[in-house]
Amino acid sequence: MSANSLENRRLVLTGLLAVPVGLALTGAPARAAGPGTAPPNRFRGGQSGSNAALNCLMTRRSVRSFMDAPVSGELVRRVLAAGMQAPSAGNERPWQFVVVTDKARLASLAQVHAYVHFAAKAPLGIVVCADLSKARLKGYWPLDMSNCTMNILLAAHALGLGAVWTGIYPEEERISKVAEICATPEGIVPFALVVLGHPAQSPSPQGRFEAARIHDNKW
Template structure:
């Protein structure tokens, strides 16, 4: 529970690159996610280029932190030949959460920037990075070493639990 309890959306980062070994661990975590009928629809674009990150930050209303992030991982769903075509968003969400949790475990901060199902946001990523069908930009995860240590917030709420 420690990684789950300490994970927070981090939008402010130190001026420090993320090591290649850690990037690989993040991607390995994503690819270990469960998926419907084991279809594993994910593909990834790892972005460290400052100009691209800045361009994304200028186009995406909720992606301003990308301008100072040392790294972003863009999750793409390959929607060609899916065994369970309606389930890929769930698959992508599971892969995304694995990245967020692994980032926390590695001492990194991260935040999920939604793209799908917003055609305009998806379009920006397609334009800036040249993403073509059948790939669907699902989200961007901004990653870096946090400027500040995040505090635990207990979000457990018994009122949200229903029993029958």
């Protein structure tokens, strides 16, 4: 391995270990930001260098309050492109997406369960769906869909948007309700509803690193 490669690896590992313990835990109140601008404490998409991706990972938080402003089609495309870049078993990529901007439909989605009521006031929801016809490796598609959904959340954060993953799968009642609202065909399983928009709040990053949960070689 070259000296440059070793140095690059050192920088990455240093960043990985330093970010969690260095995160502010001040509990500062959330502050609103205008469309297209990353509010305080949020990842700046223009960052470069070995720590940019790690900063995005370590500062992402769930956002449930949004500005009254639409999300551009270009931003939606970039978020979905990131979702489609996720790893999947056998590279099957068993995902489909329903992009919901219709206010009446968002209001219906907000009634699916008690933890998604804020969707009614959001500009956009992405229903991440599993296409079972593409999921030939039995039992792996929920893992694939989780990878895809996490990529969407990280991309939204990197682009200055706020987002939250609201659960649908594996609750059969929720799956059925969302399938009806979005008119999904047979074999398409609603997995998650990602509610997103320009954030009206900026939750402070939280350090969650716990050394006690790491076991060397055996438990």
